[in-house]
Amino acid sequence: MHARIMGILAAAVLLIPACAHGPRAVGSDALFQISTINALMLGVYDGDFTCGQLLQHGDFGLGTFNGLDGEMVVLDGKVYQVRADGIAYAVPDKTGTPFAAVTRFDRERVEALSAISNIETLEKEIARMAGNENAFHAIRIDGRFAHVKTRAVPKQEKPYRPLVEVTAHQPEFELHDVEGTIVGLWTPQYAQGLNVAGFHLHFLTKDRSRGGHVLECSLVTGTLAIDTCLDFRVLLPDNNEFKAADLGQDMSEQIRRVEK
Amino acid sequence: MHARIMGILAAAVLLIPACAHGPRAVGSDALFQISTINALMLGVYDGDFTCGQLLQHGDFGLGTFNGLDGEMVVLDGKVYQVRADGIAYAVPDKTGTPFAAVTRFDRERVEALSAISNIETLEKEIARMAGNENAFHAIRIDGRFAHVKTRAVPKQEKPYRPLVEVTAHQPEFELHDVEGTIVGLWTPQYAQGLNVAGFHLHFLTKDRSRGGHVLECSLVTGTLAIDTCLDFRVLLPDNNEFKAADLGQDMSEQIRRVEK
Numbered sequence: 110m111h112a113r114i115m116g117i118l119a120a121a122v123l124l125i126p127a128c129a130h131g132p133r134a135v136g137s138d139a140l141f142q143i144s145t146i147n148a149l150m151l152g153v154y155d156g157d158f159t160c161g162q163l164l165q166h167g168d169f170g171l172g173t174f175n176g177l178d179g180e181m182v183v184l185d186g187k188v189y190q191v192r193a194d195g196i197a198y199a200v201p202d203k204t205g206t207p208f209a210a211v212t213r214f215d216r217e218r219v220e221a222l223s224a225i226s227n228i229e230t231l232e233k234e235i236a237r238m239a240g241n242e243n244a245f246h247a248i249r250i251d252g253r254f255a256h257v258k259t260r261a262v263p264k265q266e267k268p269y270r271p272l273v274e275v276t277a278h279q280p281e282f283e284l285h286d287v288e289g290t291i292v293g294l295w296t297p298q299y300a301q302g303l304n305v306a307g308f309h310l311h312f313l314t315k316d317r318s319r320g321g322h323v324l325e326c327s328l329v330t331g332t333l334a335i336d337t338c339l340d341f342r343v344l345l346p347d348n349n350e351f352k353a354a355d356l357g358q359d360m361s362e363q364i365r366r367v368e369k
Numbered sequence: 370m371h372a373r374i375m376g377i378l379a380a381a382v383l384l385i386p387a388c389a390h391g392p393r394a395v396g397s398d399a400l401f402q403i404s405t406i407n408a409l410m411l412g413v414y415d416g417d418f419t420c421g422q423l424l425q426h427g428d429f430g431l432g433t434f435n436g437l438d439g440e441m442v443v444l445d446g447k448v449y450q451v452r453a454d455g456i457a458y459a460v461p462d463k464t465g466t467p468f469a470a471v472t473r474f475d476r477e478r479v480e481a482l483s484a485i486s487n488i489e490t491l492e493k494e495i496a497r498m499a500g501n502e503n504a505f506h507a508i509r510i511d512g513r514f515a516h517v518k519t520r521a522v523p524k525q526e527k528p529y530r531p532l533v534e535v536t537a538h539q540p541e542f543e544l545h546d547v548e549g550t551i552v553g554l555w556t557p558q559y560a561q562g563l564n565v566a567g568f569h570l571h572f573l574t575k576d577r578s579r580g581g582h583v584l585e586c587s588l589v590t591g592t593l594a595i596d597t598c599l600d601f602r603v604l605l606p607d608n609n610e611f612k613a614a615d616l617g618q619d620m621s622e623q624i625r626r627v628e629k
Contacts, residue, residue: 245605306617344601352500352504
């Protein structure tokens with residue numbers, strides 16, 4: 110993997126490129142994913158992997174929990190569960206997850222950010238810095254936010270409804286003048302159906318007490334770090350719900366409605 | 370992974386299912402892939418991994434070589450290169466590959482096959498036995514074939530043309546009354562763009578002298594073995610051609626034309 114450090118405020122730029130000679134080494138910097146977004150969209154809300162297993166493959170990422178019980182934020186090697194009350198809870202290793210993606214976060218490229226007024230502008234800044242839209246990127250923004258609007262999916266009971274129905278009635282939260290961290294992923298368009306193509310951002314306050322899936326935000330000041338992943342690994346569930354799901358359909362429009 | 374042995378001619382059936390209690394272990398039985406089919410479709414014919422590296426992650430699979438120099442068959446831990454003359458050549462470890470997928474083949478399920486008159490019927494038999502269309506499957510058929518029609522893509526020179534143009538003028542080969550092995554993959558529909566959704570079958574004669582990408586076949590008698598992979602790993606190229614390619618487009622129709 111590359112190790113690049115970009116100077117604060119586009120000042121001194123130090124590049125330490127990977128050796129480009131000879132065949133590439135097979136690195137350990139994988140984005141490790143459990144199940145697929147299409148399965149989650151269709152109501153496959155119970156998985157056969159635990160958060161403890163997830164942490165063996167990464168210290169940074171996002172997802173959800175069995176029964177769709179809230180938004181997962183994995184940060185600095187800890188798993189946080191933002192439940193439908195907007196509160197972030199610690200998670201025992203044995204808690205199950207039906208969908209999540211993590212990596213061992215390397216601060217490959219770091220850049221200071223000044224005021225950014227909305228999520229679209231923030232995403233443009235990240236895309237500019239990330240550069241390679243055909244790679245996966247893990248995205249970390251530590252900063253002070255003027256405003257963060259989040260949601261957290263509420264725990265479901267069987268029979269499970271599709272995700273697009275659940276998020277139509279989701280609890281939403283407004284946080285103002287708050288310090289915290291955005292934990293996000295960029296997924297290439299060609300992997301739509303496996304994960305959410307484009308940006309997928311979760312949030313956790315600096316005191317690790319609140320957060321959720323980011324719907325809108327404005328930044329006062331912060332630091333953006335990007336870890337590019339050229340190694341993408343997916344573990345598929347071994348259960349009947351996953352086997353029977355009609356995963357081949359194009360769910361791009363429903364995913365857009367669920368994510369925004 | 371499951372270990373299942375299904376009796377010859379649907380006679381005695383012995384099932385050894387995986388333990389379904391508690392969280393699932395993260396297995397080592399991955400389907401390990403280099404690059405994506407969409408990149409290959411768009412003419413990204415040079416990769417930054419070698420066949421030697423590929424063999425570290427599997428002993429069974431298929432792909433192609435740098436410059437699109439023929440069809441790759443990986444069988445029993447050896448890489449064979451079926452070039453545009455229809456002949457299978459041994460491959461040095463240092464040979465590069467722009468697209469390939471391999472696994473460590475386990476004979477999880479084995480079944481005898483009797484006469485099958487065409488590729489469509491063969492694929493239906495495999496699908497019936499594989500069962501889970503949302504998983505990846507490695508497929509091995511050892512047998513005597515009445516007929517196998519193959520093709521082998523010819524080595525390209527820069528500037529590279531898209532794959533759909535190359536295969537419009539591909540060398541094709543007819544093999545009659547021949548013993549050999551089909552080396553194939555099933556990719557779920559949701560992973561179209563990453564690999565070829567559906568079946569992708571290559572062939573190698575028993576004496577390892579000829580083969581190619583299977584366009585048609587009829588079987589006299591044989592043995593079908595399936596290895597289901599619930600762990601899918603993709604390594605993306607780290608080169609400018611891959612970064613710049615418009616990989617997000619739906620190339621399903623072009624892929625169908627290239628493969629059949």
